[in-house]
Amino acid sequence: MRITIHPKYASQKNAVLQLVMAFFDEGDLIVKGSRNTIKSNVLGEKKVNIKYFKKPGLFKSVIYSFFRSTKAKRSYDYANYLLGHAISTPFPIAYLEKRNGLGLIGDSYYVSQQIDYDFTIRELIHDPLFPERNIILEQFAEFTFKMHEANVNFLDHSPGNTLIVKKGAGEYDFFLIDLNRMKFESMSIEARMDNFKKMWLSKTMVKVIAKKYAELTNQSEEKLHALLLEKTLDFKRKITKKKWVKRKLKR
Structure with a gap:
């Protein structure tokens, strides 16, 4: 050993x-x-x-x-x-x-x-009325932006791989886990939006994150919203199709 x-x-x-x-x-x-x-x-x-x-x-x-x-x-x-x-x-x-x-x-x-966390992004996906949901999403966008600025392309950026700790009203800390699949590279704005696709975001969540990320990058909010929505919907369609094919093959 x-x-x-x-x-x-x-x-x-x-x-x-x-x-x-x-x-x-x-x-x-x-x-x-x-x-x-x-x-x-x-x-x-x-x-x-x-x-x-x-x-x-x-x-x-x-x-x-x-x-x-x-x-x-x-x-x-x-x-x-x-x-x-x-x-x-x-x-x-x-x-x-x-x-x-x-x-x-x-x-x-x-x-x-060990991190004693309070929840993950998964809980926000399943509960549109989650307390301070938009505030958390905005801070999550900032956290991901910081990651991208450090040239980190987290290939497993999915709902359960960011632990969230509530520090106080409107204040949250984020911790990445399951780290073994990463690339370290400069990322275009399209690649950055693509990195969110596995989060399984709703259209409302897409809007909040795109708006905040646009503020951080001085990019057009409309452009980022269109990119992020396209990446998200394409990913969802791909996964849904895979599940449909698997069900058909099992019959």
């Missing part, structure tokens, strides 16, 4: 190792997926999340071992990049990788601080 730990947690290296070694026997289950599992546990006096990435197949194992960083390493590196550009994400504590004698990657783990 190879471990890379943040300097701030260097003194707790052995404790982190113990939590990971006991992953399947201890901790509280948060997410159980076919490939990834997330549990919470306690490191010292702080709650932490441990994300387990299952051993990839042979082909991907070769790719991740010699040509591309593992998901665990990317999660750790990308979190450090985000924090270095004042973009909030749960603090990265460590990542761990198991390799065999040939150097091929097996299981891997990413450890980060």
Whole structure:
């Protein structure tokens, strides 16, 4: 087991190792997926999340071992990049990788601080009367703008991947999670609007976000509204069509 730990947690290296070694026997289950599992546990006096990435197949194992960083390493590196550009994400504590004698990657783990959040964008989608909904959307647009200005193209920018913490009336903090799919590049205004498409925004939400983003970029509100609406509707049609085809094939 190879471990890379943040300097701030260097003194707790052995404790982190113990939590990971006991992953399947201890901790509280948060997410159980076919490939990834997330549990919470306690490191010292702080709650932490441990994300387990299952051993990839042979082909991907070769790719991740010699040509591309593992998901665990990317999660750790990308979190450090985000924090270095004042973009909030749960603090990265460590990542761990198991390799065999040939150097091929097996299981891997990413450890980060736990964020006790209040809700995600998903709740706003399902509840048009959500308290301070437009204020939250405007601040979310500012958060995404800040991300884009830092050349971050978050490929999994979807409703459940931004945790929201209410600080007070009209004040919210946003934290990116599930970080391993990102590109770091300068983004055109069209690419920036495209980056919102997976949020599954309603037409009302599109209007609010487009207006705020236009203010931040000195772009035409009408132009951004048209772009964002087009990207959103195209994505929804594509997903709906995929689901329809799958249902047909199952019959």
